[in-house]
């Protein structure tokens with residue numbers, strides 16, 4: 001068990017080598033061809049909204065999602081001339097043309113609005129979201145999936161909710177998109193075995209880690225800048241289960257959390273193979289709990 005535990009720690013922990021590699025990756029391309037370092041989340045905010053899009057081999061689906069997102073945001077810019085947004089596409093070590101596709105959008109809309117963070121090696125969704133968040137300029141920061149499964153217009157709902165629960169003066173809050181209202185439909189179309197695994201996973205999450213939300217796994221989550229600062233500097237898990245650790249940290253820090261129902265479509269080519277993934281994630285949840293319970297990981301309560 002100790003050896004397994006150790007393997008887990010060395011596999012998941014964000015160690016110095018990881019940081020150093022990020023230092024060498026943390027650039028985006030300007031439209032004139034030059035390279036610039038991303039700013040830090042510790043800097044002052046300079047846009048209203050950052051959207052972080054973790055993307056692994058998404059050359060097919062990314063353009064559809066980007067078009068929907070940009071259409072919505074450009075519309076908003078037309079209505080309010082001071083409104084500013086940025087989209088950070090984090091290419092998580094893709095082997096296809098994800099970076100080139102994203103850079104095409106950067107060329108069209110400018111490198112202030114669309115930036116591409118290309119990671120040399122695949123880290124996992126949690127690692128990609130984290131590094132994108134740490135490079136963002138937004139007052140609010142949204143993570144959104146490249147497959148466009150969530151209707152982007154629902155940003156308005158999660159953003160309104162965030163404003164409502166934002167805890168002043170610290171300004172820490174987060175709102176998670178929720179598909180819990182769709183659960184009945186999805187159960188109807190699933191086999192009993194899958195439903196059983198899904199319920200089992202939810203139960204483990206509830207028992208060990210997170211009780212404040214029903215749907216921990218939805219890829220649509222919005223943070224205030226101060227919440228993102230403290231949460232993403234504390235995060236350890238780089239794989240799928242990072243959502244649960246994120247919420248676990250938020251609960252521990254008493255950061256206000258709310259859910260907002262979002263419209264969601266199952267998109268073809270989903271990479272998360274259900275049966276396998278529920279078991280894998282269940283195991284990861286137990287390991288997250290073990291790490292915090294035995295003090296192998298601790299939560300930093302304030303930024304230095």
Ligand SMILES: *[C@@H]1O[C@H](CO)[C@@H](O)[C@H](O)[C@H]1NC(C)=O
Nearest residue numbers: 060062063064065066067068
């Ligand atoms: C995205 O929008 C651009 C410009 O309107 C268009 O040329 C392109 O075909 C669209 N791509 C998709 C996948 O919808």
